[in-house]
Amino acid sequence: MNYISRTLTYKDKKDNPKSITDNELLNIKQSVVILAEPGMGKTSLLEHLNNFENTNKFTASSFVRRPLGRLKDIGKSIVLIDALDEYQSQVSSNPIDDILNKLFELGSPQFILSCRQIEWSESSISSIKDYYDKEPIITSIQPFNRTDAITFLNENEKFTGDTEDIIQRLDEVNLSNFYESPLTLELLTHINTKTLPDNKADILNLATQNLWQEVNNQAPNHLKKTGKQTILECAGFICATLLLAQKQVVFTGITAKTLDQALNIYELKSMYSEELLLDTLKCRIFKSSGDSQSFKPMHRTIAEFLGGRWLAEIMTDLVTKKRVLAQVIQNGGVVSSLRGLFSWLPYFNPDLAQTVIETDPYALIAYADTSFFTDRHSRLMYDALQRLVKVNPSFRRENWNSLKAKGLANKSLLEEYRELLSNKDSDYNLRSSVIQILQDANFVEKLSNELITIMLEDDRYYSERFDACLLLLEKQIDVDWSTILDNLTDSRNEDNLRLVCECIMKRDNYHLISDEQLIRLIINSQPLKKGVTFDSILTPDMGSYYYFETLPSIRANNLLELLTIAIEDLNISPYEANYSSSKNINGLVFLFLKKYLIDNNSVDPQVLVRSLTFFYHNQSDLMEHDFQDYSNFFTFYFAENTTLRLAVQKLFLGSNDVHGRFFQIKDSVLSALYPSINETLSLLTYVQKLEDSQHNKNIWKDLL
Known part of the structure; x- marks a missing residue:
């Protein structure tokens, strides 16, 4: 199957979160560490990068053991080092030291190194800086989203189920984290997804129950004659021994040719017969590793499960x-x-x-x-975590x-959790962990007051507040969302507004928030006057319309009216307006206007013209390319609705400066409303029939 491109995140020098694609890792002119949980695709990502020129991939173990003479040609390439967590140093307490020593001997080339997240040591950053004078960029692989997961399953020939259905069922039982990992998705292809279990152990168990047969289904199936239970037991023995011996592969050749990183299969004959050991290596739990005599488990997670x-x-x-x-x-x-x-x-x-x-x-x-x-x-676990x-x-x-x-x-831990969540001076890591763990609890409503307090206290970490809000939403706890959202939107605190955007709007919980609260959020997030600055999550760079994409179209008309009134009440002249915020507000106006036009068969031209008030005064140089999608939509829409376009143009004539009004829109997002020659002639005829006044004469001259 095809490799699915991955996104990684890291923090820049100012501790701001940044995203980067897998291919872009090769353009970074410093060393990179890739951290992820087991099965998230670290090895696949590095194998993908190894397809590019000027890269060389090794496992951490093979890189350290390989003689310098066999590495002399890689000094100027990017060295890709996989599975630091699987390498156990014989001489150093920190495995990274052996890697860095070997890199130093090669002239300190740029490297990209992968490691399980939980096994990464912060001290390794200092070690890398000692050798490279710079700290590495620490990245994390982002989980698969729904689209990635569906693509993965659709492209996997082994999966015969309904991809949309399986992903939906995982969401419904709060197991979306199962499709965020390539490994878990791979395991789903080996089980009956109609009886999908709800925990990791059962998924691994069902998968291994289907992995015990031979890789080649056409071959004489000796494993069936032996039996599933015996094969799985033998596979567990091989995996446990391989892990405990801290070897990388199982070797089936003669003992004298066994490499240091290999475990020779014939050394295991004291527990199981030679025939059974060799037959077990043919099952799908194991895969070939480099040559016909070397094997390793299909994934370390499988080896740990069966070995355990x-x-x-x-x-x-x-x-x-x-x-x-x-x-x-x-x-x-x-x-x-x-x-x-x-x-x-x-x-x-x-x-x-x-x-x-x-x-x-x-x-x-x-x-x-x-x-x-x-x-x-x-209780033992909670006490142990408190000590930890x-x-x-x-x-x-x-x-x-x-x-x-x-x-x-x-x-049974309800009161302990209540005490922990109530105390903002308690350990943040433990508090945050408990909030996430409560997704599987059936007593969350008994902690609703504590969770609401966490959500509303703006001196708490944002991630903790976000998790508390999400927990209340996903468990459908009956709380007073109206009062909560009044508190959050009646504020210029960035985290308060961000919480509403990311928990309510982006997750389609619009039924909880009123139009008035949405308008407060928009106005409080924008420094509309020049010289006024404050942090805002609704920045033009992100596109504030990103959060409003799923707004029900039926609400667009009222929001246009309320937004127009709110901006007029601010009484900001075009000369005082902040350009970035003006651009952002206009982006929202265009979005609401598009939704209004799509949702209504009978459009009121007065609504359309009034909603563009802010655009006229603050459009500055908002050209078509600033909002190309909206420009394309308006061009197509008004080409199909000529009567409405002419009605809007007639309303434009009410301006004191008709020439200026039309000139403003000529090359803008709203260029579709600029009158053609024939429309201008129609407008001239229309004005000639109006009352003979100086104002109408001026309009006629402007049109001419």
């Missing part, structure tokens, strides 16, 4: 438990490359839950599944994608 299940099932006695934990937990913490494997243990063996929760609580949320939690597990934020307040680091932890959406 196999380990959990053998960790039933104290001796085995101690031996496994000794390999995974070192110096009081989990070996970074084994956190995913470790986090799946309690799902398959609840007796291990307390150990895992107390050792690495966030890994269990980020990598595994908490749907098996009892009340006791939920005291020693590591930034435990989420750059990982601010929506958090899902069904096991913590537990009513």
